[in-house]
Ligand code: GAL
């Protein structure tokens with residue numbers, strides 16, 4: 001009996017020192033995730049910058065793959081908390097599940113930076129004084145993409161294949177419920193209406209994974225559908241899906257104007273080759289940097305923007321929003337690596 005108690009005590013003491021060990025070593029540890037390592041933008045742009053920028057700041061960042069499962073992320077957060085990380089940097093899988101993560105961070109008294117997917121539950125951000133968001137103004141990408149498309153449409157009367165003055169378009173939406181997908185879907189099309197140009201949606205497809213495979217499958221199916229020959233414009237809410245659509249267009253020997261969002265390296269190459277008409281730079285590098293900057297300051301109990309140029313919005317969203325930039329054939333050289 002005594003022995004068991006002793007063993008239990010030893011276990012408790014060593015667990016406690018393990019839990020606090022990272023804090024005692026003096027090095028700040030950020031417990032982070034990416035909602036899915038299969039995502040072109042999050043895995044290709046944001047993750048490497050989180051890692052390299054954390055290094056320059058002398059902090060440790062542990063990044064796990066949530067594999068598109070919110071339940072998995074919830075467990076990963078529990079593990080980070082048990083390990084005693086100093087701060088959490090979380091890319092939600094489900095934007096409507098922020099409150100669960102916020103509650104965990106609050107109970108553990110650990111600051112939390114949410115990034116890329118903004119919480120959609122009203123009141124979630126206000127429920128904890130140590131949670132902030134780093135991302136973009138979701139609507140802005142759609143506004144910029146829309147203006148770009150309107151301007152090109154006006155310059156290319158031949159794009160109106162049936163000459164009815166209306167844009168017959170198909171849309172690859174991305175993840176339903178994701179604030180970026182929802183806002184881009186509305187704003188890009190609204191730009192045409194605002195310019196007095198009629199639009200007709202021939203098809204819209206959502207894809208929780210924002211994936212190239214889905215873009216390819218859908219575009220291929222649309223091209224052989226009853227409305228296939230009527231399509232005049234392909235709107236993609238991210239480049240990943242656009243890449244798949246471009247492959248499908250090429251395979252079918254069809255050339256259509258096509259636009260994306262993110263400005264991935266491959267999109268710049270497609271623009272250079274005339275296979276894509278435009279994209280919108282989603283500045284993942286600066287989003288990663290802001291995430292690390294805020295996390296480090298929060299872990300040190302400082303004002304989150306201290307020593308940085310980031311601005312936290314005071315309108316209740318507690319968000320740092322990194323600007324989008326339009327990229328077309330006219331300026332893509334500036335974004336070429
Ligand atoms: C968006 C981005 C998409 C995808 C998504 C994941 O901001 O444009 O390509 O990465 O985030 O949440």
Ligand code: CA
Pocket residue numbers: 160161162163164165166167168232
């Ligand atoms: Ca038309």
